[in-house]
Amino acid sequence: MNTSSLLLALLGDARLPSGGHTQSAGLEPALRAGTTAAEVPAYLHARLHTITRVEAGTAVVARAVAADGGDLETVQAAWAARTLSPALRANGRRLGRGYLRVLQTLWPGPVDDRARRWSRPVVLGLLAHRAGMGPADLARLVGYDDAQTVTAALLKLEPGDPLQTTAWMLDLLPAIDRMAEQVAPLRCPDQIPAGGAPLMERWAQTHDATTERLFSA
Amino acid sequence: MRLGVAGPVGTGKSSLIALLCRALSDRLRMAVITNDIYTDEDARFLKAAGVLEPERIRPVETGACPHTAIRDDVTANLLAVEDMEADFGPLDLVVIESGGDNLTATFSPALVDAQLFVLDVAGGGDVVRKGGPGIARADLLIINKTDLGPHVDVDVERMVREGLAVRERRPVVGLSRNDEASIDELVAWVLGMLETYRGGEHTPVDPGPMAPHHHADGNGEEYVHTHADHATRSDVHDHASASGA
Numbered sequence: 001m002n003t004s005s006l007l008l009a010l011l012g013d014a015r016l017p018s019g020g021h022t023q024s025a026g027l028e029p030a031l032r033a034g035t036t037a038a039e040v041p042a043y044l045h046a047r048l049h050t051i052t053r054v055e056a057g058t059a060v061v062a063r064a065v066a067a068d069g070g071d072l073e074t075v076q077a078a079w080a081a082r083t084l085s086p087a088l089r090a091n092g093r094r095l096g097r098g099y100l101r102v103l104q105t106l107w108p109g110p111v112d113d114r115a116r117r118w119s120r121p122v123v124l125g126l127l128a129h130r131a132g133m134g135p136a137d138l139a140r141l142v143g144y145d146d147a148q149t150v151t152a153a154l155l156k157l158e159p160g161d162p163l164q165t166t167a168w169m170l171d172l173l174p175a176i177d178r179m180a181e182q183v184a185p186l187r188c189p190d191q192i193p194a195g196g197a198p199l200m201e202r203w204a205q206t207h208d209a210t211t212e213r214l215f216s217a
Numbered sequence: 218m219r220l221g222v223a224g225p226v227g228t229g230k231s232s233l234i235a236l237l238c239r240a241l242s243d244r245l246r247m248a249v250i251t252n253d254i255y256t257d258e259d260a261r262f263l264k265a266a267g268v269l270e271p272e273r274i275r276p277v278e279t280g281a282c283p284h285t286a287i288r289d290d291v292t293a294n295l296l297a298v299e300d301m302e303a304d305f306g307p308l309d310l311v312v313i314e315s316g317g318d319n320l321t322a323t324f325s326p327a328l329v330d331a332q333l334f335v336l337d338v339a340g341g342g343d344v345v346r347k348g349g350p351g352i353a354r355a356d357l358l359i360i361n362k363t364d365l366g367p368h369v370d371v372d373v374e375r376m377v378r379e380g381l382a383v384r385e386r387r388p389v390v391g392l393s394r395n396d397e398a399s400i401d402e403l404v405a406w407v408l409g410m411l412e413t414y415r416g417g418e419h420t421p422v423d424p425g426p427m428a429p430h431h432h433a434d435g436n437g438e439e440y441v442h443t444h445a446d447h448a449t450r451s452d453v454h455d456h457a458s459a460s461g462a
Binding site for chain 1: 278285290291293296
């Protein structure tokens, strides 16, 4: 999979037009609920071990199921069962639609009618399959993109030294790698991790009802 | 047809859209997408104006990047337009209001078919001379709040003249909500653009600068031009065929 690293760069780039700039990966509601900027590294770790791990596992399994010609609806259902917040489910599906445009434009192919309701990790899994991206890189992409979404949003919400957030990202990379290695071998929906982050789920619900906000989620 | 409304903060984009809704919503099926920095302020203004059913006015967050959402990554806005069309059936006119931004913030042709750029008199008479992609190459330049000219020491006619000059005669409308004739001019332009668009004669053009390039014209003679050389509405050329022509 020679091109996997470059694909990871392309898909992990903030410039990818998939609607990611509207997201804060839960940071905006977290800050509103009292999380401080100094606590962001801890926030990143907590998220990586829970919500992001579920997303990465979902994506990897979706890729495997797509490769086997299976029904991605089963993966979508498994993700939904593990994503307790209705607001996060709706947001995930919205992001999925954005990625579907990327997929159908760059790696066109037949898609299930139900694809319009698939969440981002499911669509990413299908994309990885079509693009020839390996599962470990796919999981790295999910982990990396989510963490960078947090750091980019932080610069908008609590402006600080951008190099500080870059340093936090650098420190997180080994943990992202470990997570990726752990979920890469997964193949069926039942195996997808199910760790939840109750506070983040609750904050997402509050955020959904907030009208004056910079980010959708 | 998707119509973008861009321009700096406070130039009267929302009011202009309210004017269009008031004038056209009885004859055109319309919807509005707003992109305010803090969601829903502009949407609330429009809903309060009572010019369109509230459900047809929807806000979209832009993550504090108003220019990104209309140009570099139009996904959020495109999805909102799709949802609007799914909910209300075919629409004649969808207006997308950008969050107020700087003079380089213009709409991608992937998102809109035509765009207005709105300046206002109170922002300073010299702004129009600064040019830039929005001022120079948007399909229509609006110089808004013309009635304020005397209060801010701005020569409105001069501003309009300078607008026409920097735009090489592409259309400019000096607008005031108290000036019925100017409102009629704006509405006529929108309806005219809609007709051109429906006739398949309109090609959305990216107002951003493009290097001068050459084509063969109908007689096989080559000529050099830039995209500033012609009005976007009437002169369509197909770049895909240029190399073979």
